[in-house]
Amino acid sequence: MAAQLPYPEIAQIFARFRAAEPEPKGELEHSSAFTLLVAVALSAQATDKGVNLATRKLFAVADTPERMLALGVEGVTEHIRTIGLFRNKAKNVIALSQRLIDAFGGEVPASRAALQSLPGVGRKTANVVLNMWFRIPAQAVDTHVFRVANRTGIAPGRDVIAVERAIEDQVPAPYQQHAHHWLILHGRYVCKARKPACAACLIREYCRYEEKNL
DNA sequence: ATCCCGAGGG
DNA sequence: CCCTCTGGAT
Structure with a gap:
């Protein structure tokens, strides 16, 4: 080079x-690695103000992968309908929660490769979680x-x-x-x-x- | 009409 | 590489 x-x-x-x-600080509201991951995944083509409005309602009833799965795609959709790309995002949040449980013991992994293996999580979202939660620059x-x-x-x-x-x-x-x-x-x-x-x-x-x- | 803390599929 | 998903704000 x-x-x-x-x-x-x-x-x-x-x-x-x-x-x-x-x-x-970032302006996406969250209380855990999981809620941060979901908030960032929801933020594509959306203002974080709009994301926060939706996640306040969503996280009040589902702030863990298990509770998210209990909501189902329909339940998640109801809460995030006001965010752009909501259909894809609702599917991704459920699939991502399922994979966290199946492959990572319900915990948010701390490597970019593992994060990017989650549905709806690309390089940008993975980097945000690594930076904000795991303090990796x-x-x-x-x-x-x-x-x-x-x-x-x-x-x-x-x-x-x-x-x-x-x-x-x-x-x-x-x-x-x-x-x-x-x-x-x-x-x-x-x-x-x-x-x-x-x-x-x-x-x-x-x-x-x-x-x-x- | 363009932009907002993008990702996945063709 | 391109396209699509999508509502709200400006």
Whole structure:
């Protein structure tokens, strides 16, 4: 592999993120590895606000694989109908619960391969669970991270795998654990898809996006 | 019309 | 690689 070009100000960028938010958290509500896994699996093409509304009702009656199975696909569907892609997701939540019981003793596994063997769990969801629950500095690249990494030039890449590797290669070790949430929160509230709030951006002086797009 | 903490199938 | 699933927000 050729040496990566270092982003010159990357340490300063993350120092600013950390100063503004020392312990960045995700915004998906959960109380266990299982409820986190389900919440993340439900979050595809949905706002986390909408996911939280649905999971509050769902987890009130089913916060374990066993209780989820007792609800059945129909029961899960009733609770998550307001989330996008709800039919597939309801099926996945039940199948995932069944497989957790059959193959993993009802526990959420701590490896990416095992997580990705669960129905409805892809690389991004697996990385989020590894990062948030197991404290492994895995880099989940969702729509926000992908956009921010490319726009700012922090970790450019044509696809999510390339961006994931770029973050691992470019972001200094002390910032790896929280890089995911810093980037995602920055993308959600400042470096937005439609109208990026460049005037309010903490790292504006390190970013060339605004001048290139005006 | 476009986007939201994507994944699976063809 | 492409397509489909899907409701709600902007």
